[in-house]
Amino acid sequence: VLDDANGEVVAIVARKTVLASGGLGQIFQHSTNRQGSVGHGIAMAYRVGARLIDLEYVQFHPTVFYGPNAPHFLVTEALRGEGAVLVNSRGDKFVDTFHPLGSLAPRDIVSRAIHQEMVSSGDPCVFLDLSALEPGFISERFPFIYRRCQEQGIDIRSEPIPVVPAAHYTCGGIHTDLNGRTNVKHSNAIGETACTGLHGANRLASTSLLECLTGAKCTAREDIGDIRNMEFRLPEPREWKSPQRVADPTLILQDLNQVRQTMWNYAGIVRSNRRLARARRILLELREEVRSFYSDCRLSPELIDLRNAVRTALLVVHAASLNPDSKGCHYVVEDD
Ligand SMILES: Cc1cc2nc3c(=O)[nH]c(=O)nc-3n(C[C@H](O)[C@H](O)[C@H](O)COP(=O)(O)OP(=O)(O)OC[C@H]3O[C@@H](n4cnc5c(N)ncnc54)[C@H](O)[C@@H]3O)c2cc1C
Incomplete structure (x- = not known):
C-alpha cells in the first residue's frame, strides 16, 4: 500500500x-x-x-452538467419529469425522433440519442430546456441544481442547462x-x-x-466466523524498493486523458468492433508506456490511477468485444 x-x-x-x-x-x-x-x-x-x-x-446517466472546466454534477431526471425537454443547439427536440416518449424515454435510449446528436452536430453538449416551467417553481423545487448552475454562471430560470451523458x-x-x-x-x-x-x-x-x-x-459476518474458526498461514511480504526517479506529471496526466478520451469515443455509449479494436490498440500502447513508468519511477497516487485505469479500460474493451448482443447498457452497431 x-x-x-x-x-x-x-x-x-x-x-x-x-x-x-x-x-x-x-x-x-x-x-x-x-x-x-x-x-x-x-x-x-x-x-x-x-x-x-x-x-x-x-x-451512462443521460444528463450531467457540461462546462469546459466545470465539475460534472448530476442534473436530475426529475426535471424532465416536470416538463423540461432536451434540445440541440438549434432548439430541436431531437430525442422525439428516437423514441415516442421523447425526453422521458429510458436512460440508455436518451443517452444514445444525445450521443448521436453530439456526433452528428459536432457540438460538445446538448441542452435541457426548462422554458415550460415557471421560474419560481424551478428555484423552489430544484434548489440544488439552481444553485450549482448559478455557481457556473447559468440562471436556469431563464437559460437552458448544457448537459452531456456521463459514465x-x-x-x-x-x-x-x-x-x-x-x-x-x-x-x-x-x-x-x-x-x-x-x-x-x-x-x-x-x-x-x-x-x-x-x-x-x-x-463481515462470514469473515468474522472464518477468522474465529480457521487457521491462517500468512505470507512473508517482499521488501519494496522505490526508485528515485519521479515520473513526469504532465505525461501521466496526458496519458490518463488519453485513456478517458479513447474509452469515451470508441468504447462508450455506442460500440462497434472497429471502434473497440482501435481502443484496444491505443490502450496496449499506453500499457507499455505505463509499464516503464511503473518499473523505473517512484509510485505516486497519479501513477497508480493511470496504471489501473489502463488495465480496467482494457478489461472493459475486452468484455465488450466478446459480446455481440446489444442488451441493457451495452449497445453495439455494425461496422459500415
Ligand atoms: C452522483 C451519484 C449519485 C448517486 N445516487 C445514488 C442513489 O441515489 N442511490 C443509490 O443507490 N446509488 C446512487 N449512486 C451510486 C452509489 O453512490 C455507488 O454505487 C456507491 O456509493 C458505491 O459505493 P462503494 O463503497 O462501492 O464505492 P465508493 O463510494 O466509490 O467508495 C470507494 C472508496 O474506496 C476508495 N478507494 C478506491 N480506490 C482506492 C485505492 N486504490 N486505494 C485506497 N482507497 C481507494 C475511494 O477513495 C472511496 O473512498 C450514485 C452515484 C453517483 C456518482
Whole structure:
C-alpha cells in the first residue's frame, strides 16, 4: 500500500482482504464518479486471478452538467419529469425522433440519442430546456441544481442547462457470491467494485447503496466466523524498493486523458468492433508506456490511477468485444 503521507510503500498482512474501491466511471471522459474512480479493485483483482464478469455493462446517466472546466454534477431526471425537454443547439427536440416518449424515454435510449446528436452536430453538449416551467417553481423545487448552475454562471430560470451523458455506474465487476466471496481464497469484494449479478445488464436507479450495505454486512459476518474458526498461514511480504526517479506529471496526466478520451469515443455509449479494436490498440500502447513508468519511477497516487485505469479500460474493451448482443447498457452497431 502506498502511504500518502510519506510516499513509502508498506506491506500490510491480513487474514482477510475486502476490496471496496467503487466503480470505474472515471476511465471515461465524462463521468459522475468522484476523481480517481478508475476501477482500482477490478485491476487489482484481475492481477491476482479473480474472476471478473459483465464489465461491458457500464451505465451512462443521460444528463450531467457540461462546462469546459466545470465539475460534472448530476442534473436530475426529475426535471424532465416536470416538463423540461432536451434540445440541440438549434432548439430541436431531437430525442422525439428516437423514441415516442421523447425526453422521458429510458436512460440508455436518451443517452444514445444525445450521443448521436453530439456526433452528428459536432457540438460538445446538448441542452435541457426548462422554458415550460415557471421560474419560481424551478428555484423552489430544484434548489440544488439552481444553485450549482448559478455557481457556473447559468440562471436556469431563464437559460437552458448544457448537459452531456456521463459514465455513472459499473454493473459488472469482481464476481462474488452474496457473502462477498471471490474465487480467490480470503479475498472479498463488496459494493460497486463487486458483481453478484444483482444489476443484470442495466441497474435500476437507487438500488446500489442498499446492495453496498447488505453486501458489507453479510461479508463481515462470514469473515468474522472464518477468522474465529480457521487457521491462517500468512505470507512473508517482499521488501519494496522505490526508485528515485519521479515520473513526469504532465505525461501521466496526458496519458490518463488519453485513456478517458479513447474509452469515451470508441468504447462508450455506442460500440462497434472497429471502434473497440482501435481502443484496444491505443490502450496496449499506453500499457507499455505505463509499464516503464511503473518499473523505473517512484509510485505516486497519479501513477497508480493511470496504471489501473489502463488495465480496467482494457478489461472493459475486452468484455465488450466478446459480446455481440446489444442488451441493457451495452449497445453495439455494425461496422459500415
Ligand atoms: C452522483 C451519484 C449519485 C448517486 N445516487 C445514488 C442513489 O441515489 N442511490 C443509490 O443507490 N446509488 C446512487 N449512486 C451510486 C452509489 O453512490 C455507488 O454505487 C456507491 O456509493 C458505491 O459505493 P462503494 O463503497 O462501492 O464505492 P465508493 O463510494 O466509490 O467508495 C470507494 C472508496 O474506496 C476508495 N478507494 C478506491 N480506490 C482506492 C485505492 N486504490 N486505494 C485506497 N482507497 C481507494 C475511494 O477513495 C472511496 O473512498 C450514485 C452515484 C453517483 C456518482
